[in-house]
Amino acid sequence: MAPTFSSTSSADSSASSLHGKTVLLGVSAGIAAYKACELARLLVKAGADVHVQMTEGATQFVQPLTFAALTSNPVGTRIFDADTEAAMPHTELGMKADLIILAPATADVIARIAAGMANDLLTTTMLVATCPVLxxxxxxxxxxxxxxxQRNISTLDEFERYTILPPDSGELACGVTGPGRLPEPENIARIAASLTQEQSLIGRRVLISGGPTREYIDPVRFLSNPATGSLAIALASCAQARGAETTLVLGPTHLKPPPGVELIRVTSAQEMCDAIMARVSDVDVLCMSAAVADYQPLSMADAKHKKTADDTSLRLTRTPDILEAVNQAQSKPIVLGFAAETETNLEALKTAGRNKMLKKNCNLLFVNHVYTDQRGFGPGDTEGILLGPGEFDLHISPQAKSSVARILCDALEQELSQSALRDKEVS
Incomplete structure (x- = not known):
């Protein structure tokens, strides 16, 4: 039986797993406390019931009223607070929370939590809680x-329910440059969502290729395409959120991959092929979403070509066919292929995709229409057709690539399950 998939999915990558969850945001005394306001807004937007507890020092940077307005919930600042509705606020929220986020977590708060101290509302709540902590x-x-x-960080990291999101590097408020900046609220919200999401791909290894390749003509010119790797990055984020050990082989792009995903940077088609073939036998899933150049110059000039004639010619040769090489691998994973086509007719698009799926021996294939104005590339919305076993096809209407990535991950999960059933029947 062909699998069935749903194309309904929210545009925000964190909404599905945070919706309806109770999240406690712990804010301690640092200049980065202002970023916690945006984080609270994002969590509320994702559908979470957000409660905020602040250390006394944190209230010197941001007023509790700000968080109360953003979350529509009272803000806790003291254990004994006559204004609170809860008889025991430190135990009630600690037991109720599905997730705790400490952002920013100062050296002082980290030390007190690592030592098991309970000398204010936030640290007391931490001793009661049993939920995941970011x-x-x-x-x-x-x-x-x-x-x-670092010893205190290591102490917390030893506990399974604690996840440490290292600080970003950059210019700090004190004027120095280096690690210490609070990660951007969008990244914190994404990691938070992954901690509340069902770990349906835990124990699985997923290899994803993304972005363009560059085939150099001379030191300053190359053959390439407008791909940015945005869908590959969305796929890596989704797979990681579901518990998969995720590796991203990424061509030249200005986009940043999600934290925690193993990243391998490449430039040419040959480099991408080498990186994938070195790992493909050890993974469960391969997503070939990269826009790999089909041709490369026969040779690269050592110096820049000079404009000496009105016309010129360039000899090209084929680049490695990565999926063809994958089919020769000793152990072949589930393969999700991708095809960017210019057919405007839906049936022609499906036919082109089905032909490539059969030729490349893919388990699944996502074919999308690309336009002369470069729609289909970049971080904007995308649409296409997901092809599967038999006559299965699913039209995915225009939506955010994070939403498309979730649909594709759902399909991969079902294909993994069906593959396991087939293996069981054979054995």
């Missing part, structure tokens, strides 16, 4: 590198 450190560069701080 710790987002933010502090001075030298404080972050201090061995005592």
């Amino acid at each position: 710790v987002c450190p933010a502090m001075n560069r030298d404080m972050w590198s201090n061995e005592i701080v």
